[in-house]
Amino acid sequence: MGRQIAVxxxxxxGMMAAIQxxxxxxAVTVYEKNERVGKKILSTGNGRCNFSNEAMGAEFYHGSxxxxxxxxxxxxxxxxxxxxxxxxxxxxxxxxxxxxPASDQASTxxxxxxxxxxxxxVTVHTGEAVRTVSFDxxxxxxxxxxxxxxxxxxxxxxxxxxxAAPNTGSDGNGFRLAERFGHRIVRPVPALAALVCKESFYxxxxxxxxxxxxxxLVAGKEVCAERGELQLTDYGLxxxxxxxxxxxxAYALLDHKSVTVRVSFLPDLDEASCxxxxxERLAAHGEDEMDVFLTGIVNKKINRLLMKxxxxxxxxxxxxxxxxxxxxxxxxxxxxxxxxxxxxxFDRAQVCAGGVDCAEVTxxxxxxxQPGLYFAGEILDIDGQCGGYNLQxxxxxxxxxxxxxxxxxxx
Ligand SMILES: Cc1cc2nc3c(=O)[nH]c(=O)nc-3n(C[C@H](O)[C@H](O)[C@H](O)COP(=O)(O)OP(=O)(O)OC[C@H]3O[C@@H](n4cnc5c(N)ncnc54)[C@H](O)[C@@H]3O)c2cc1C
Numbered sequence: 001m002g003r004q005i006a007v008x009x010x011x012x013x014g015m016m017a018a019i020q021x022x023x024x025x026x027a028v029t030v031y032e033k034n035e036r037v038g039k040k041i042l043s044t045g046n047g048r049c050n051f052s053n054e055a056m057g058a059e060f061y062h063g064s065x066x067x068x069x070x071x072x073x074x075x076x077x078x079x080x081x082x083x084x085x086x087x088x089x090x091x092x093x094x095x096x097x098x099x100x101p102a103s104d105q106a107s108t109x110x111x112x113x114x115x116x117x118x119x120x121x122v123t124v125h126t127g128e129a130v131r132t133v134s135f136d137x138x139x140x141x142x143x144x145x146x147x148x149x150x151x152x153x154x155x156x157x158x159x160x161x162x163x164a165a166p167n168t169g170s171d172g173n174g175f176r177l178a179e180r181f182g183h184r185i186v187r188p189v190p191a192l193a194a195l196v197c198k199e200s201f202y203x204x205x206x207x208x209x210x211x212x213x214x215x216x217l218v219a220g221k222e223v224c225a226e227r228g229e230l231q232l233t234d235y236g237l238x239x240x241x242x243x244x245x246x247x248x249x250a251y252a253l254l255d256h257k258s259v260t261v262r263v264s265f266l267p268d269l270d271e272a273s274c275x276x277x278x279x280e281r282l283a284a285h286g287e288d289e290m291d292v293f294l295t296g297i298v299n300k301k302i303n304r305l306l307m308k309x310x311x312x313x314x315x316x317x318x319x320x321x322x323x324x325x326x327x328x329x330x331x332x333x334x335x336x337x338x339x340x341x342x343x344x345x346f347d348r349a350q351v352c353a354g355g356v357d358c359a360e361v362t363x364x365x366x367x368x369x370q371p372g373l374y375f376a377g378e379i380l381d382i383d384g385q386c387g388g389y390n391l392q393x394x395x396x397x398x399x400x401x402x403x404x405x406x407x408x409x410x411x
Contacts, residue, residue, distance in 0.1 A: 013377025016398025065358030162352025
């Protein structure tokens with residue numbers, strides 16, 4: 001008989017781990033606290049599930065596990081993931097390298113995983129939150145305690161997720177299960193979430209979407225930059241470029257450092273080209289009132305906000321605006337500074353940064369503290385950028401942990 005394996009958490013990583021372990025001949029039981037498995041998958045990619053990306057590699061990940069990710073992704077990366085889902089029957093749609101099910105339904109991915117769990121005779125207990133995991137040194141077996149019942153296993157895979165989107169089940173309790181085996185938890189913070197900013201002007205521009213370049217400054221030093229479609233909200237910055245800066249901002253704020261973002265609304269222009277752009281515009285349209293003069297540069301609400309912040313009136317004739325006011329206006333188009341006071345929190349984050357310290361797991365994702373205990377998915381201190389990287393980590397790490405647990409691999 002194959003090894004008895006328990007998977008704690010039936011999300012993307014847990015389901016993948018269970019399928020792969022069962023594929024190796026193990027008898028697998030999944031414990032999922034929700035009434036159904038894979039709830040989070042349904043909300044991914046705006047309901048369409050961006051399950052991977054053709055541009056793949058450890059450089060798209062952060063945390064203590066980036067070196068580990070290199071090997072894990074090399075063994076089971078985007079090529080193997082596409083082949084895996086194709087073998088389950090899924091047609092794939094490629095949007096500039098971003099991969100989705102051709103049905104454009106996240107439920108397709110979940111359904112195919114559920115059917116495969118059935119096909120491989122994986123036992124799934126839903127509505128069962130595991131409260132304790134213990135190891136009996138004499139019997140060399142793990143005990144799973146849930147609702148008073150105890151079951152024994154040769155290996156356990158912890159795939160409880162992190163703390164992001166706790167309404168989908170990942171509320172951080174997996175970290176406590178890992179801590180009981182002596183694991184260090186790298187401080188969890190929201191990653192891929194919107195940034196809350198101090199200024200009151202955001203109400204004037206809420207709802208605007210525009211191409212922008214964002215530079216994150218921590219204690220006055222530039223640390224990272226992103227470009228893409230910025231979404232302005234009544235509380236601050238959202239959209240993919242803001243999401244990508246979130247984990248760095250969150251850690252800096254946790255360390256009580258000052259965090260600001262510099263926004264360029266004209267990301268293709270540097271200072272010199274911006275100056276000549278305005279000089280030429282002034283030569284052609286200097287007689288216009290400023291509201292008219294600026295029309296067509298970027299979204300009207302942004303033009304008006306930047307005018308106001310520069311101390312320029314909307315009905316002032318462009319050629320009468322003092323040179324210093326134009327200098328301020330150009331600076332605001334290229335480098336509007338905004339103070340970040342927080343993130344949108346775990347409730348509205350897509351991913352959790354931090355988690356089980358990857359220095360304490362082997363290359364096949366087994367615990368160095370407790371042989372036979374494995375990890376998969378977001379519970380580990382590794383988080384990917386926006387664009388299919390977090391689900392890819394779930395598929396890759398789930399495969400690594402599932403196969404290793406079934407084959408009794410340790411390194
Ligand atoms: C709104 C949103 C959109 C996203 N979009 C994308 C996207 O398009 N592409 C992408 O790559 N990533 C996306 N992500 C991120 C991605 O969904 C996650 O990184 C990934 O699903 C994590 O998988 P996981 O299995 O590690 O954790 P989870 O999906 O969080 O699963 C953990 C599971 O464990 C269960 N559990 C926890 N504790 C216990 C316990 N004690 N006992 C039993 N069960 C337990 C939970 O109920 C949960 O079902 C998105 C996330 C969100 C919130």
